[in-house]
Amino acid sequence: MPSYLFWLFATVMLIGGAAVIAFRNPVSSALSVVTCFVGLAGLFIGLSAFFVGVIQILVYTGAVMVLFLFIIMLLDLKDEEKRAKGIAPLAAGVGLVIAFVVQLIGVLSRTPNKSAPALNQETLAAAAGHFPVGEKIATSLTAGRLPDVQLIGHTLFTQYNLPLQILGVLLLVATIGVVALSKKQAE
Amino acid sequence: MAVIKLQRPKLNFGEKIYFGALIKGFFLTMTHAVKSLRGKSAGADSLASSGLGVTMQFPEQRWDEHLPEYYRGAPTLVTDEQGRERCVSCQLCEFICPPKAIKITPGEIPSDDPWAKVEKRPKEFDIDMIRCIYCGMCEEVCPEQAIFLRKDYLITGLKRADMVHDKDKLYQIGGVRTGLVNKWNELK
Amino acid sequence: MPDLIQIAIILVKIVALTFLVVLPLVPISVYFERRFSAVIQDRVGPNRVGIPLSLFGFKKDFHFFGLIQPMADGLKLFLKEDFTPAHVRKTFYWLAPVLTVAPALITVCVIPFGSPITIFGHTEKLVIADLDIGPLFVFAVSSLTVYGITLAGWSSNSKFPFIGGVRSTAQMISYEIALGLSIIPVLMFFGELNLGKIVQYQADNGWLLLPLWKNGHFSLPDPQTALFWIPAAISFVIFTISIFAETNRMPFDLPECETELVGGYHTEYSSMKFALFFMGEYAAMVIGSALIVTLFLGGWSVGFTADKWIQGLHIGGFHFGGLIHLTAFVGKLVVFILFFILVRWTVPRFRYDQLMKLGWVIFFEAALINVFLAALILAAPHLTIAILGIGTVLLVVVTAAVIWVAKVSEESPKILRA
Numbered sequence: 001m002p003s004y005l006f007w008l009f010a011t012v013m014l015i016g017g018a019a020v021i022a023f024r025n026p027v028s029s030a031l032s033v034v035t036c037f038v039g040l041a042g043l044f045i046g047l048s049a050f051f052v053g054v055i056q057i058l059v060y061t062g063a064v065m066v067l068f069l070f071i072i073m074l075l076d077l078k079d080e081e082k083r084a085k086g087i088a089p090l091a092a093g094v095g096l097v098i099a100f101v102v103q104l105i106g107v108l109s110r111t112p113n114k115s116a117p118a119l120n121q122e123t124l125a126a127a128a129g130h131f132p133v134g135e136k137i138a139t140s141l142t143a144g145r146l147p148d149v150q151l152i153g154h155t156l157f158t159q160y161n162l163p164l165q166i167l168g169v170l171l172l173v174a175t176i177g178v179v180a181l182s183k184k185q186a187e
Numbered sequence: 188m189a190v191i192k193l194q195r196p197k198l199n200f201g202e203k204i205y206f207g208a209l210i211k212g213f214f215l216t217m218t219h220a221v222k223s224l225r226g227k228s229a230g231a232d233s234l235a236s237s238g239l240g241v242t243m244q245f246p247e248q249r250w251d252e253h254l255p256e257y258y259r260g261a262p263t264l265v266t267d268e269q270g271r272e273r274c275v276s277c278q279l280c281e282f283i284c285p286p287k288a289i290k291i292t293p294g295e296i297p298s299d300d301p302w303a304k305v306e307k308r309p310k311e312f313d314i315d316m317i318r319c320i321y322c323g324m325c326e327e328v329c330p331e332q333a334i335f336l337r338k339d340y341l342i343t344g345l346k347r348a349d350m351v352h353d354k355d356k357l358y359q360i361g362g363v364r365t366g367l368v369n370k371w372n373e374l375k
Numbered sequence: 376m377p378d379l380i381q382i383a384i385i386l387v388k389i390v391a392l393t394f395l396v397v398l399p400l401v402p403i404s405v406y407f408e409r410r411f412s413a414v415i416q417d418r419v420g421p422n423r424v425g426i427p428l429s430l431f432g433f434k435k436d437f438h439f440f441g442l443i444q445p446m447a448d449g450l451k452l453f454l455k456e457d458f459t460p461a462h463v464r465k466t467f468y469w470l471a472p473v474l475t476v477a478p479a480l481i482t483v484c485v486i487p488f489g490s491p492i493t494i495f496g497h498t499e500k501l502v503i504a505d506l507d508i509g510p511l512f513v514f515a516v517s518s519l520t521v522y523g524i525t526l527a528g529w530s531s532n533s534k535f536p537f538i539g540g541v542r543s544t545a546q547m548i549s550y551e552i553a554l555g556l557s558i559i560p561v562l563m564f565f566g567e568l569n570l571g572k573i574v575q576y577q578a579d580n581g582w583l584l585l586p587l588w589k590n591g592h593f594s595l596p597d598p599q600t601a602l603f604w605i606p607a608a609i610s611f612v613i614f615t616i617s618i619f620a621e622t623n624r625m626p627f628d629l630p631e632c633e634t635e636l637v638g639g640y641h642t643e644y645s646s647m648k649f650a651l652f653f654m655g656e657y658a659a660m661v662i663g664s665a666l667i668v669t670l671f672l673g674g675w676s677v678g679f680t681a682d683k684w685i686q687g688l689h690i691g692g693f694h695f696g697g698l699i700h701l702t703a704f705v706g707k708l709v710v711f712i713l714f715f716i717l718v719r720w721t722v723p724r725f726r727y728d729q730l731m732k733l734g735w736v737i738f739f740e741a742a743l744i745n746v747f748l749a750a751l752i753l754a755a756p757h758l759t760i761a762i763l764g765i766g767t768v769l770l771v772v773v774t775a776a777v778i779w780v781a782k783v784s785e786e787s788p789k790i791l792r793a
Contacts, residue, residue: 027467027529034522050508054515062518063548066525070544073529073537136566149508149568212721216415223414230417240417 005046013039021093026072030065037061048119051149119146254338259323261339262289262314263361264354265332270363271302273333276309280325280334288318289325312354316342335361388503389484396705397483401657402445404712409444411713412720449650457646460531467530472648475523475655478516479662485509486665487571489675489700490578490686494693501675501697502571509570510558513666514551517621520659521547524623524630524640527652531643539639542727543623543630549734550620556742557613560606560749561670574674578682582673583607593679599752602763606749611671613738613745618663620734623656625719629727664711665704672707675700744773 016036023029037060044053117123121144128141137154140147156164201207222228223240236243243250264274276293294310296303325334339360344350352360406421413420424447425438459468486509489501506512521544528540561583565573581588584607586596595601620627631639641652668674676682677700686696725733748766 031467031522031526050506051511054508054511058511058515058518062515062521063551066518066521066544066548069522069525070541073525074541145507147507209722213717216717216721219417220411220414223417228417237419240413240419242417242419244419244422 006043009039009042009046011039012036012042027069030069030072033068034061034065037065048146049148051152120144250340251338258338258340259321259336261316261337261342261352261360262319262321262323262325262334262357263337263339263352264312264357265335265361265364266358268363268365272308272358273331273364274309274312275305275331275333276307276312277330279328279330283324283328285322285324286318286320288315288320289313290315309354312357314352314357316344316350316352317347332364335364337361384499385503388499388501392488392501392503393480393483396488396701397480397658397661400661400705400708400712401654402449403709404657404661404716405445405448405653406442407709407713408716408719410441411716415717415720452650452653453647455646457648460533460643462532463643464530464532467526468643469648471523471527471530472644472651472655473523474526475520476651476658478519478523479655479658482513482516482662483665485512485570486662486669487574487674488704489697490575490682492694492697493689500571501701505569505571507569509568509573510562510666510670511568513662514555517659517662518547518551520655523652523655527644528630528640531640533643535636535638536640536642539630539636539642543640546620546623546627546629546730546734549731550617550738553613553734553738553742554617554621556739556746557610557617558670559742559746560603560610563746563749563753564603564607570669570674574669574676577673578676578678582676582678583671584611585673585678588679602752603749606745606752607671609741609745609748611667613742614670615667617734617738618667619715619718620730622659622663624660624715626722626725627730628724629730632724660712660715661708664708664715668704668707668711672711674707675704677703740773744770 013036016032016034016039019032020029020036023032037056041053041056041061044050044056124141124144124146128138131138131141131154137147137150140150219228226237226239228236228239228241230241231237237248264272267273276291278291278293281287281289281291290311290313291309292311293307296305296308321336323336326336337360342350410420410422412418420441421444422441423438424441424444425436426443427436429436459465484503485506487500487502491498491500493499524543524547525540528536528538528543531537562568564583565576567573567576577583579590580586581596581600584604586600586604588594589596596604619625623630628639630636631641633639636642641649644652677685682700685699686694688694688696688699747769751766
């Protein structure tokens with residue numbers, strides 16, 4: 001990714017993130033989160049992780065945040081706007097931020113500065129050896145394309161098959177639980 | 188008050204899955220579309236349309252010969268067979284006109300006129316066609332049968348002033364109407 | 376320097392494909408909407424607006440079936456007063472129309488419009504961005520249109536737009552699930568998310584819904600492909616109907632139904648802002664049809680083994696087959712848009728609970744079963760008969776269960792007593 005695109009999307013993200021807490025109106029805040037997510041998706045796509053970037057938009061921006069917005073609009077929260085700015089929450093927020101930054105610096109300073117291999121023809125072709133010859137992943141890797149969707153699928157269904165199934169069951173349980181709870185309330 | 192309980196019709200399986208009705212609907216709309224495109228819409232003849240639908244395409248196809256006898260077009264003033272004004276400016280039409288479209292300035296007939304016996308005729312007679320609602324009350328109320336609704340329906344103008352029909356215009360549209368009217372009877 | 380040329384080529388593609396192919400389709404579909412609906416209802420429709428040659432001293436005006444009518448409509452909307460009611464939330468009120476149109480136009484960039492064109496040895500694909508995640512990208516970006524409608528409803532600060540916006544949100548989220556699940560069998564069949572490659576495969580081996588040739592020769596499909604026709608057809612039906620719901624078209628145009636909500640989410644809008652909503656709706660319809668055509672009906676391919684020959688056509692170094700394919704694609708698109716319009720004027724509007732039940736109870740389950748069915752057919756081609764038997768039993772059982780659930784969950788109407 002050209003560095004100017006990184007800075008562009010990073011700025012979009014940061015502005016969005018700052019706007020979330022700066023706005024008093026809940027709807028504005030929700031839309032700022034959306035902006036932040038779009039910037040994040042841009043960063044993912046810039047890192048050649050097309051699938052993750054698109055899923056970021058599809059799931060978080062297109063579904064989760066829409067539901068948030070939906071609820072906010074239905075509740076019509078007004079007292080948030082009227083509330084006076086107290087010094088205590090502000091101080092707590094700043095403290096949290098400082099703590100997080102200190103932690104981040106601590107972690108990053110100890111991490112060896114290892115740059116990821118460039119995604120060019122040679123490295124991709126070299127990686128093709130890990131996959132069975134003649135399959136889609138291997139052929140597109142030797143052709144110099146990164147088949148990120150297929151790679152994610154391959155990883156999920158070979159290395160992490162059991163966790164994936166367990167996750168699916170977990171989600172199913174949550175879904176059924178929601179239905180059961182809402183049904184009980186309706187009666 | 189009587190309460191009528193409506194029973195929803197029991198649908199059988201075919202009606203419930205809805206697809207049959209959809210296909211029937213597609214056939215219906217497509218039949219209409221194809222008939223229209225072939226210029227054979229149902230009822231196109233009786234309505235004298237072009238056949239592309241039953242709509243009459245106005246400037247080329249006119250309604251004129253299909254207008255019924257009782258059609259209420261623009262209100263006009265009429266003269267009798269000898270060219271005399273029938274209106275005696277009694278102002279009944281001005282009084283009854285619901286949108287107050289009629290404005291009459293009454294005038295006297297000078298004594299040297301051969302029809303001085305009638306005494307009054309309108310000096311000014313304006314009908315504002317922007318206001319007129321073509322209700323026909325003026326025609327109904329007129330004791331002298333001087334105002335008639337004719338079949339003119341193309342009342343257009345570029346200015347507001349154009350849309351006010353004055354006396355000349357009204358007589359021009361109205362024309363001559365024959366028939367007995369009592370006030371011209373010499374013997375009366 | 377090569378970078379600049381690359382950027383210039385991309386710009387030309389964006390301008391040509393978005394502004395010369397897709398955007399003109401919007402007024403054309405508006406025109407078709409009016410004329411076709413008129414013909415269905417035994418009317419004439421707009422057939423007068425043309426080039427007024429009689430103003431310049433010619434004898435007759437040039438009507439050309441009123442094709443200029445959409446331009447006149449656009450001009451009217453453009454010149455109208457842009458009225459902003461006093462009670463709206465200004466920022467979001469201004470933002471909403473943009474958020475409806477922009478995503479619809481962004482999705483254009485992954486649609487393959489034709490086979491590659493070669494000029495003087497330089498091959499250029501007729502797609503703006505040849506992404507490897509085509510359909511997902513379209514879903515992701517078009518899921519953003521819901522923000523425009525929701526914000527329009529909320530920021531108008533009046534009850535009817537608000538109800539419209541809320542309805543649209545619920546409807547679009549519900550149908551996105553059916554939409555996403557329904558094309559999984561298709562993607563499994565192609566094993567590919569690149570729309571360009573999907574279309575190329577269909578051009579060589581037969582369209583998904585018309586697999587009548589293989590490797591450029593007419594032949595009956597092998598049993599697996601023939602069997603796959605069933606899940607493909609189910610996918611097609613679910614996907615098409617979900618696209619209707621996603622684009623807020625009749626019979627699912629509940630966010631803007633006139634009888635209940637005045638104008639729905641765009642009640643408080645006028646002039647060009649309203650026109651943007653209007654354009655967004657039709658642009659979404661065009662993109663939806665483009666996606667359906669690309670996935671199920673062979674995209675730009677003319678079909679019937681003619682594609683190879685067309686791709687080979689050239690004058691000197693200029694292979695112009697791609698332009699013929701572009702025409703074929705637009706032709707298919709227009710046919711599908713006509714189908715959209717036919718549906719609009721045939722099928723009456725659904726009630727909201729019927730819409731939700733259709734999305735959640737029927738399409739969701741059907742799409743899920745369809746995924747299993749397709750996976751079975753693809754994974755175990757030697758067990759065809761067994762699969763068919765098991766599949767039928769499964770289908771019957773699950774359908775019965777779904778119907779039973781729908782019946783049970785349907786509350787019997789309570790009798791109100793005074």
